[in-house]
Amino acid sequence: MTFIMRCMHVALLFLIIFGSETSAQAVSGIGVKGGINLARISESGTPPGKTDFVTRYTIGAYSEMAVFESLFFRYELLYSVRGTSRSINSGDLSTNGNNSAWNFTTTRKLTYIEPGLLIHFPIMRTEQTRFHVFTGASLAMNIQASSTVEGLYSGEQYYEHQTDRDLFLPIDPGLIIGAGIGYNFNPVHLTVDIRYIHGLMNIRDRGASDIPDVISDNDDIYGIPKMHNRTISFMLGLGI
Numbered sequence: 225m226t227f228i229m230r231c232m233h234v235a236l237l238f239l240i241i242f243g244s245e246t247s248a249q250a251v252s253g254i255g256v257k258g259g260i261n262l263a264r265i266s267e268s269g270t271p272p273g274k275t276d277f278v279t280r281y282t283i284g285a286y287s288e289m290a291v292f293e294s295l296f297f298r299y300e301l302l303y304s305v306r307g308t309s310r311s312i313n314s315g316d317l318s319t320n321g322n323n324s325a326w327n328f329t330t331t332r333k334l335t336y337i338e339p340g341l342l343i344h345f346p347i348m349r350t351e352q353t354r355f356h357v358f359t360g361a362s363l364a365m366n367i368q369a370s371s372t373v374e375g376l377y378s379g380e381q382y383y384e385h386q387t388d389r390d391l392f393l394p395i396d397p398g399l400i401i402g403a404g405i406g407y408n409f410n411p412v413h414l415t416v417d418i419r420y421i422h423g424l425m426n427i428r429d430r431g432a433s434d435i436p437d438v439i440s441d442n443d444d445i446y447g448i449p450k451m452h453n454r455t456i457s458f459m460l461g462l463g464i
Contacts, residue, residue: 253413254464258283262456265308265332265427269449273312278331282306282457284338294346302338304364306455307331328375328382334392334453336364342400352389354406361423364396364453386401393430397455400422415461423453 261280284302291297313327342360349355369389375382404417428451 225252253286254286255413255415255461255464256283256285257302257415257459257461259299259457259459261304261306262371262458263306263308264454265306265310265405266452266454267310267450270451271312273310275307276311276314277456278307278309279298280307280333283336284458286463288463298342298344298358298360300338300340300342302340304336304338304455305333306336306453307333325379326375326377326382328373330376331374332374333368333370334366335368336396337367338362338364344404351444352408354408355403356406357403358401358417358419360400360440362398362400364398364423364428366392366394366396393425393427396423396425396427398453398455402457411464414464415459415463417459417461419453419457419459421453421455423455426450427453446463 235413241269261282262277264275264277264279267275278366282302282304284300284304286300289297308317309329309331311327314325320358340362342358344356344358346354346356368387369392370385370387373382373384394431398421400419400421402417402419404415406416410424428449
């Protein structure tokens with residue numbers, strides 16, 4: 225809990241620092257938002273396999289600050305759950321000395337506190353609607369991570385679950401691009417957006433690959449594992 229509080233303090237400081245740059249402007253909206261993450265971790269330096277998106281969620285709050293009619297900032301503080309699903313089998317690893325038939329699916333779950341700053345550019349508007357594109361940056365802070373491995377080994381069911389937050393970096397800065405539309409139902413407004421978050425750092429720069437402990441693995445075959453977050457988010461917001 226102490227770690228979570230520290231993350232929250234850093235997130236608030238992040239918002240205050242960026243908010244001070246436009247302190248002369250009036251906040252034109254605050255609200256809450258949430259949605260679905262289609263999350264995947266792009267990997268290299270790990271054994272051959274198939275990596276898929278998993279469905280997670282995100283929830284948080286935002287404030288909006290108009291600068292010009294054609295430009296406004298949006299500050300966000302999100303609780304975002306990401307992850308990935310990865311399948312491997314003994315047939316993929318021709319260099320593995322273990323001849324036992326096996327297949328495993330590793331499901332990862334990573335939880336972040338994520339402050340972000342977005343710059344929005346309205347490109348079409350009416351009295352009630354506003355369509356906009358946006359770009360910006362986020363600083364995701366890792367507060368929890370876990371992995372679940374399920375599959376078969378020599379015809380027997382295999383299951384392994386572990387908490388492994390210490391195998392991942394504590395932060396993951398990301399670039400954001402997206403588009404959205406806002407509906408004004410005075411005094412409230414509804415926002416809908418889709419965005420892509422491109423993680424910039426190798427979030428797992430140490431530790432072993434995804435192969436379960438029951439399988440002997442030679443890390444020298446694959447090199448240093450590199451994992452990068454790739455996330456598509458569909459979000460709905462309600463503001464005043």
